[in-house]
Amino acid sequence: MNADWLNVPAASLNDAARRAAEERQGQLTKPPGALGRLESVAIRLAAMQGSSQPRIDRVRISVFAADHGVAAEGVSAFPQSVTVEMVRNFARGGAAISVLARELGATLEVMNLGTVNDPGPLDGVLQQRLGPGTANFTIDSAMSEEQLVRALHIGRHSAERARLADGQLYIGGEMGIGNTTSAAALACALLEAPAESLAGPGTGLDVAGVGRKAEVIRRALARHNGSLADPLEALRRLGGFEIAALTGSYIACAQMGLPVLVDGFIATVAALAAVRRRPDAGEWFFYSHASAEPGHARMLAALEAHPLLDLGMRLGEGSGAAVTVPLLRLACALHNGMATFAEAGVSGKS
Amino acid sequence: MNADWLNVPAASLNDAARRAAEERQGQLTKPPGALGRLESVAIRLAAMQGSSQPRIDRVRISVFAADHGVAAEGVSAFPQSVTVEMVRNFARGGAAISVLARELGATLEVMNLGTVNDPGPLDGVLQQRLGPGTANFTIDSAMSEEQLVRALHIGRHSAERARLADGQLYIGGEMGIGNTTSAAALACALLEAPAESLAGPGTGLDVAGVGRKAEVIRRALARHNGSLADPLEALRRLGGFEIAALTGSYIACAQMGLPVLVDGFIATVAALAAVRRRPDAGEWFFYSHASAEPGHARMLAALEAHPLLDLGMRLGEGSGAAVTVPLLRLACALHNGMATFAEAGVSGKS
Numbered sequence: 001m002n003a004d005w006l007n008v009p010a011a012s013l014n015d016a017a018r019r020a021a022e023e024r025q026g027q028l029t030k031p032p033g034a035l036g037r038l039e040s041v042a043i044r045l046a047a048m049q050g051s052s053q054p055r056i057d058r059v060r061i062s063v064f065a066a067d068h069g070v071a072a073e074g075v076s077a078f079p080q081s082v083t084v085e086m087v088r089n090f091a092r093g094g095a096a097i098s099v100l101a102r103e104l105g106a107t108l109e110v111m112n113l114g115t116v117n118d119p120g121p122l123d124g125v126l127q128q129r130l131g132p133g134t135a136n137f138t139i140d141s142a143m144s145e146e147q148l149v150r151a152l153h154i155g156r157h158s159a160e161r162a163r164l165a166d167g168q169l170y171i172g173g174e175m176g177i178g179n180t181t182s183a184a185a186l187a188c189a190l191l192e193a194p195a196e197s198l199a200g201p202g203t204g205l206d207v208a209g210v211g212r213k214a215e216v217i218r219r220a221l222a223r224h225n226g227s228l229a230d231p232l233e234a235l236r237r238l239g240g241f242e243i244a245a246l247t248g249s250y251i252a253c254a255q256m257g258l259p260v261l262v263d264g265f266i267a268t269v270a271a272l273a274a275v276r277r278r279p280d281a282g283e284w285f286f287y288s289h290a291s292a293e294p295g296h297a298r299m300l301a302a303l304e305a306h307p308l309l310d311l312g313m314r315l316g317e318g319s320g321a322a323v324t325v326p327l328l329r330l331a332c333a334l335h336n337g338m339a340t341f342a343e344a345g346v347s348g349k350s
Numbered sequence: 351m352n353a354d355w356l357n358v359p360a361a362s363l364n365d366a367a368r369r370a371a372e373e374r375q376g377q378l379t380k381p382p383g384a385l386g387r388l389e390s391v392a393i394r395l396a397a398m399q400g401s402s403q404p405r406i407d408r409v410r411i412s413v414f415a416a417d418h419g420v421a422a423e424g425v426s427a428f429p430q431s432v433t434v435e436m437v438r439n440f441a442r443g444g445a446a447i448s449v450l451a452r453e454l455g456a457t458l459e460v461m462n463l464g465t466v467n468d469p470g471p472l473d474g475v476l477q478q479r480l481g482p483g484t485a486n487f488t489i490d491s492a493m494s495e496e497q498l499v500r501a502l503h504i505g506r507h508s509a510e511r512a513r514l515a516d517g518q519l520y521i522g523g524e525m526g527i528g529n530t531t532s533a534a535a536l537a538c539a540l541l542e543a544p545a546e547s548l549a550g551p552g553t554g555l556d557v558a559g560v561g562r563k564a565e566v567i568r569r570a571l572a573r574h575n576g577s578l579a580d581p582l583e584a585l586r587r588l589g590g591f592e593i594a595a596l597t598g599s600y601i602a603c604a605q606m607g608l609p610v611l612v613d614g615f616i617a618t619v620a621a622l623a624a625v626r627r628r629p630d631a632g633e634w635f636f637y638s639h640a641s642a643e644p645g646h647a648r649m650l651a652a653l654e655a656h657p658l659l660d661l662g663m664r665l666g667e668g669s670g671a672a673v674t675v676p677l678l679r680l681a682c683a684l685h686n687g688m689a690t691f692a693e694a695g696v697s698g699k700s
Contacts, residue, residue, distance in 0.1 A: 029439050030446055031427065031553040036642060036662030038673070077381065077699050085696040089379050094689025096380055103683045203381040204699060292386060308661065311677075312386030323388070326676030327661075333453045339444025346435040349427050349554060 003149050003232070005156065010280035011257030014050035021046035021054075027340040031349075037308060041286070041328055042335035048259045048284065049168070053336045056328045059106035060162035061171040061318050062249065063090055063097055064155070066113040066241035067133030068178035069142065073216045075181040077204040083177045084115040090175070091124035096315055097173055100322035107165065113154060113241035128154050130241050133176075137185065138219045141237045148236040148244055155248030163256045169328065170253045173318025174242040174266045177203075183269040184295055185217045185238040189228040190272050191302050195221065198295035200265075202314075231276035239273070246270035247277070254281035261328070263321040264291035264314065268299045275303065286328070289313055289320035353499050353582070355506065360630040361607030364400035371396035371404075377690040381699075387658060391636070391678055392685035398609045398634065399518070403686045406678045409456035410512035411521040411668050412599065413440055413447055414505070416463040416591035417483030418528030419492065423566045425531040427554040433527045434465040440525070441474035446665055447523055450672035457515065463504060463591035478504050480591050487535065488569045491587045498586040498594055505598030513606045519678065520603045523668025524592040524616045527553075533619040534645055535567045535588040539578040540622050541652050545571065548645035550615075552664075581626035589623070596620035597627070604631035611678070613671040614641035614664065618649045625653065636678070639663055639670035 021043040026032055033039065045054035065087045071080045089095045090110045093102070101108035111126045112119070116133050119125075130150055134142035143151070155172070162170050176182075180202035187198045195217035199210055220238060221228070228234040235244055247270045253260045254274075262271045262285050275282040282303070289309040290296060300307065308327055313320045341348050371393040376382055383389065395404035415437045421430045439445045440460045443452070451458035461476045462469070466483050469475075480500055484492035493501065505522070512520050526532075530552035537548045545567035549560055570588060571578070578584040585594055597620045603610045604624075612621045612635050625632040632653070639659035640646060650657065658677055663670045691698050 028446075029436065029444060030665050034553070034663065034665035035446065035669070036664065038661060038663070079697050079700050082697050085694070086379065089689060089694040089696055092689070092694070094379060094694045096378075096385065096684055096688055099684050099687040100680060102687070103680060203384070310660065311388060311658065313384065313388065314386065315380050315384040319385070323677065323680055326680075327673065330450060330453060330673055330676075334446055334449050337449040337452070338446055339439060339442070344435070344439040344442070344444045346439055347429050347432050350429050 001149050001153060003152055006251055006277055008255045010254035010278060010284060013047040013283060017050045017052065018043055018047035020052055028338040029341055029344050029346050035334060038331040038334060041331040045259065045332060048257065054332045056169050056325065056332055058167050059104055059169045059171065059325055060165065060167035061097065061101050061106050061173060061322060062109045062111065062158040063173035063175060063317055064111050064113055064242035064245040065115065065175040067116045068176055068182055068240050069134045069136035070138060070181050070216065071178035072136050073138060075213045075216055076177045076202060078177055080116055080177045083175060084117050084119050086175050087112050087115065087125055088122060091122055095317060096319045097317035097322060100319060104322060104325050109158060111154065113151060113245060134240055137238050138216055138223060142239055143236050145236065151241045151244035152248030155245035156252035159249045159252035159256065159258060163258050167258060170258050170260050171318045171321040172246040172249050172267055173263060174246060174316055176240050176242050179240050179242065179266050180293060181213055181216060182238060182240045182243060183266045185220050186234055187269045187272065187295060187299055188217060188221055189234040189238055190231060190276055191298065193298060197298055200293040200295050231273045235273050243270050247273045250274040250285065251278050251281050254278065254284040259286065260284050261286045261288050261321040261324060263288060263318045264316060265293040265296045266316055268296060272299055272303060288324035351499050351503060353502055356601055356627060358605050360604035360628060360634060363397040363633060367400045367402065368393055368397035370402055378688040379691055379694050379696050385684060388681040388684060391681040395609065395682060398607065404682045406519050406675065406682055408517050409454055409519045409521065409675055410515065410517035411447065411451050411456050411523060411672060412459045412461065412508040413523035413525060413667055414461050414463055414592035414595040415465065415525040417466045418526055418532055418590050419484045419486035420488060420531050420566065421528035422486050423488060425563045425566055426527045426552060428527055430466055430527045433525060434467050434469050436525050437462050437465065437475055438472060441472055445667060446669045447667035447672060450669060454672060454675050459508060461504065463501060463595060484590055487588050488566055488573060492589055493586045495586065501591045501594035502598030505595035506602040509599045509602035509606065509608060513608050517608060520608050520610050521613065521668045521671040522596040522599050522617055523613060524596060524666055526590050526592050529590050529592065529616050530643060531563055531566060532588060532590045532593060533616045535570050536584055537619045537622065537645060537649055538567060538571055539584040539588055540581060540626055541648065543648060547648055550643040550645050581623045585623050593620050597623045600624040600635065601628050601631050604628065604634040610635045611671040611674060612637050613668045614639060614666060615643040615646045616666055618646060622649055622653060638674035
């Protein structure tokens with residue numbers, strides 16, 4: 001197994017479909033631009049789908065769960081056992097993303113990439129265990145090269161399943177106690193930013209806890225200093241199985257031409273790693289929401305990304321992306337369903 | 351007919367239901383506060399509906415259309431004939447709000463309160479004609495006292511129909527060429543703000559056009575100077591039939607305990623007039639979106655309102671509120687459908 005597939009370019013957007021969609025938006029019975037970002041969403045989706053009638057009927061959500069060795073540094077407000085407990089909760093339908101998937105009629109796929117406690121087979125959970133969580137990256141690399149390559153593959157295969165099921169939108173979610181620390185450390189490496197600019201409260205640290213988390217990240221950056229220039233190597237040393245899987249899934253989606261709706265803090269660092277590895281992949285990404293996690297704004301700025309929602313959410317699981325799906329659907333419905341000035345017999349601008 | 355009904359207080363929110371909802375949010379399988387504003391939306395709806403399981407299944411949208419005498423001052427990018435043309439478009443299903451109502455499964459009611467050209471009976475349009483539009487308020491009062499009282503009543507009756515149909519959320523929309531000028535002038539009066547702080551491009555004026563619009567508003571404010579302290583008198587002198595109907599509908603909703611989702615620039619000035627007349631009504635209002643019309647921010651600040659969406663929309667018709675409905679529905683679904691820590695066997699905070 002290797003990661004040569006990452007060299008495949010992203011699919012091209014359909015420029016003719018984009019131009020046709022832009023033209024149609026100008027003919028619909030509204031002042032030009034009056035639907036704001038719903039217009040640009042519909043135009044981008046038309047270009048992605050190569051269609052004059054973009055649609056987001058079939059949404060695929062893949063949630064990747066894994067544990068983090070760095071949790072031993074006391075960087076989370078919750079005990080590590082919560083990762084596997086939440087895997088059960090996803091599968092039984094009680095978690096936020098489970099509820100949202102049902103409401104949206106989306107297909108939800110849950111993958112356990114390696115929790116500290118192996119729960120054995122669980123109904124509704126794909127077991128794709130790479131180990132009992134990552135290593136503590138203040139001491140060692142989080143992953144071996146083989147684990148990284150396998151995690152990227154797991155993400156790729158999830159994207160391929162979405163494509164095979166004629167999915168029209170891919171959402172990746174994550175769960176892993178300690179993973180805002182991993183995401184923040186990786187973002188520091190990719191953005192060459194100081195630890196205190198990316199360390200935040202995560203699931204609910206107090207000020208002292210955030211200070212400890214920044215200190216842990218500083219130690220990790222010092223430990224891996226000089227080996228973080230390559231985005232995949234930074235991902236291997238500081239990331240998590242679920243973050244690497246997200247990166248792999250996003251790149252594969254872009255290669256297959258499947259639009260991606262990126263969730264919040266953790267998912268955005270995976271998107272950042274994806275774009276650093278394959279800059280052309282970014283054309284396929286929508287950014288769903290601005291997380292309440294303070295460092296998210298810095299990542300979004302680096303990506304020149306402008307999320308559609310800002311509701312102060314900070315849950316992960318893909319939940320912020322899921323909440324954004326109706327906006328994409330309504331953007332399509334307006335684009336496809338509104339009458340033109342000519343059809344409606346409405347006068348244009350004076 | 352009189353407006354004494356405006357003296358009836360707004361309904362009370364259910365504090366026990368609010369406390370129970372707050373407690374439940376703290377028990378759901380997520381870090382406290384991690385769903386951000388979706389949590390406070392669910393809690394407010396629980397208090398409004400007096401229910402532990404708030405729901406927004408039945409949405410009622412009422413669109414009020416009317417013409418404006420001030421259009422004669424050249425304050426719109428579109429000809430005045432568009433108002434009645436759009437009324438037909440609403441009824442035939444081709445307008446943005448028609449598409450959105452269909453997608454949301456919402457009931458859409460269209461009312462013609464007075465267009466310059468009387469189209470006669472139209473399928474799907476309630477004719478409630480108060481005259482061929484308002485008078486030009488740079489010269490005269492926009493409405494007579496009788497027209498104001500009748501417009502408020504029309505709004506009230508629309509809210510009552512929504513309530514009788516067991517509606518769970520009320521959205522008021524508007525259409526009227528020239529109505530951003532009317533709304534801006536009224537906001538200037540209610541906020542004691544200068545014309546240039548509220549005049550904006552509306553449907554698409556250029557810089558010179560916005561300057562002309564501000565000049566028209568300045569003339570109107572000078573013409574009515576000394577008579578604008580009472581909010582209903584300001585509404586009569588500077589408002590539109592559709593704006594007055596929105597104000598009446600919002601107050602009636604608050605009196606009956608029906609939650610309101612306020613749309614953008616025009617709807618917000620109607621809400622501002624409602625709150626100035628009945629401060630207790632404001633507890634029943636959600637603000638849906640920040641309009642691209644620059645003066646909207648000033649109104650929202652005065653109302654201490656924080657809209658849920660900011661998508662650069664500036665269409666009116668109730669469209670921004672309609673686009674926000676799925677967020678309220680998902681907030682309810684999460685509140686009602688997520689498992690608690692105890693139910694899911696998930697550990698709490700360390």
